[in-house]
Amino acid sequence: MGGLALNSDGILISNLTLAYEDRAVFSHLSCRFDPDTAHTILGPSGCGKSSLLHAMLGLVKPVSGDISIFGKSPEAARSETSIVLQEYGLFPWKTVWENIVLGMRLKNTSGEKLSDAQVERAHSAAVKLGIDAHLKKYPHQLSGGQKQRVGLARAWITEPSLMLMDEPFSALDAMTRESLQNAALSLYSGTWITVTHSIEEAVFMGRHIWLMQTEKGFYKRFENPHFGDPDFRENPAFYALCLDIRKAIGEAFHEA
Numbered sequence: 001m002g003g004l005a006l007n008s009d010g011i012l013i014s015n016l017t018l019a020y021e022d023r024a025v026f027s028h029l030s031c032r033f034d035p036d037t038a039h040t041i042l043g044p045s046g047c048g049k050s051s052l053l054h055a056m057l058g059l060v061k062p063v064s065g066d067i068s069i070f071g072k073s074p075e076a077a078r079s080e081t082s083i084v085l086q087e088y089g090l091f092p093w094k095t096v097w098e099n100i101v102l103g104m105r106l107k108n109t110s111g112e113k114l115s116d117a118q119v120e121r122a123h124s125a126a127v128k129l130g131i132d133a134h135l136k137k138y139p140h141q142l143s144g145g146q147k148q149r150v151g152l153a154r155a156w157i158t159e160p161s162l163m164l165m166d167e168p169f170s171a172l173d174a175m176t177r178e179s180l181q182n183a184a185l186s187l188y189s190g191t192w193i194t195v196t197h198s199i200e201e202a203v204f205m206g207r208h209i210w211l212m213q214t215e216k217g218f219y220k221r222f223e224n225p226h227f228g229d230p231d232f233r234e235n236p237a238f239y240a241l242c243l244d245i246r247k248a249i250g251e252a253f254h255e256a
């Protein structure tokens, strides 16, 4: 993993206010995402989850406040950050292989040519994610689940210190979604922040589960000591935690 020695501060969000034109998304949001662990963010549509991830990437500039990613600005940390999007973000005119290695090529300081070690890592990601038989195909020849495996591979092989995922599996049916969650978990290392609308996904994918509300920002955080157990869904503790979170969301909704 890159950047481990610098990770001690994690991701610090201080008094962050984001807005589009004159309309505030949220104001004075502060929190700290611990490094080298997996976070998930659950919140209603429009509360600013994607905007927060985009601000961490330096794509949305804060009106005020500050974001520090392992001690750096989002722009300075950009080469250590990867994102997986809901809509796959694949280039239709590039093969699966070219899509997978795209980020790696862009981040190569010595030009676009891949080293043997990079080719090896890209191949191992394809095998791990079960897409090695499809490398010469184009995205339109893949299922939604396979496309998102390509998106995951592309983000993961650049060895990001910070991996952001914005509703990565929401376009998929329930069974495919679970198999993708398992595949993602098998790749897990470093600091991950996953945004989702699904309580079950937040619980399975998160060591720390943050609840976010419109205008109020983060109001509660749940801990999941079972994070990383691929059989966690069969454990009664999984359902107990889902239920606790469902209740907290219900209470917040009624208070709002």
Ligand SMILES: Nc1ncnc2c1ncn2[C@@H]1O[C@H](COP(=O)(O)OP(=O)(O)OP(=O)(O)O)[C@@H](O)[C@H]1O
Residues within 6 Å of the ligand: 020, 021, 025, 043, 044, 045, 046, 047, 048, 049, 050, 051, 052
């Ligand atoms: N490019 C933009 N221009 C103007 N307003 C925007 C833009 N992007 C988002 N917004 C507005 O900012 C608010 C937060 O949007 P954002 O996409 O961050 O929410 P979200 O929590 O990710 O929602 P969802 O769960 O539906 O993806 C919304 O009111 C949205 O309409």
Ligand SMILES: [Mg+2]
Residues within 6 Å of the ligand: 049, 050, 051, 166
């Ligand atoms: Mg969003």
